[in-house]
Structure formats: structure tokens, C-alpha cells
Amino acid sequence: MIDPELRHYLSGLNQNLTEIKNQKSPGIWRAFLNGMFSAFGYVVGLALMVAVLVWILNATGLLPEFKNQVKDFKTFMTKAEKLIDAGQKQQESGSMVK
Numbered sequence: 001m002i003d004p005e006l007r008h009y010l011s012g013l014n015q016n017l018t019e020i021k022n023q024k025s026p027g028i029w030r031a032f033l034n035g036m037f038s039a040f041g042y043v044v045g046l047a048l049m050v051a052v053l054v055w056i057l058n059a060t061g062l063l064p065e066f067k068n069q070v071k072d073f074k075t076f077m078t079k080a081e082k083l084i085d086a087g088q089k090q091q092e093s094g095s096m097v098k
Contacts, residue, residue, distance in 0.1 A: 002010075057063040 054063065057066060
């Protein structure tokens, strides 16, 4: 058997929890807006982190070096694409002759 005082206390506690549960159900629109603002916060935070990183790279003088590396990589990729295209054309013309 449960003590009557404990039973009364648990009953009140159950009633309070039920009221809190009823107050906390926000609905689908509230959940949607919470998700949208959360995503917005992530995007703003990411933008700030990128801006700070670019500023640090620029302040240390590493940004121009990084830009040169990217430019060199792009030219390398362009040359590689041209070689691949030339090889494919040569292969196609060689297979047509046979």
C-alpha cells in the first residue's frame, strides 16, 4: 500500500506534469520556425567563421599564396583536360581508320 500522503503528493506531481505537457506542445508551425531560425544561426555562424579565417589569412600574408596555388591548380586542370580531350579525339580517329 502507498502512504496516503505520498499518494496525494504523486497525484499533484502527475497533474503538474500533465499541465506542463499540454503547455509545451507548440504545434507544427512553431517547430518549423524553430528549425528555420536554427538553420539561419548555423549559416550566419559559418559566414562569420569564414570571414574571420579569410581575415587571418590576409593579415598573415598567406591569402595571396593560397590564391596563387588555386590559380596554378586551375591551369594544371585545364591542361590536363586538353590532353584528355586530345587523347580521346586521337583514339576516335584511330578507331575509325581501322
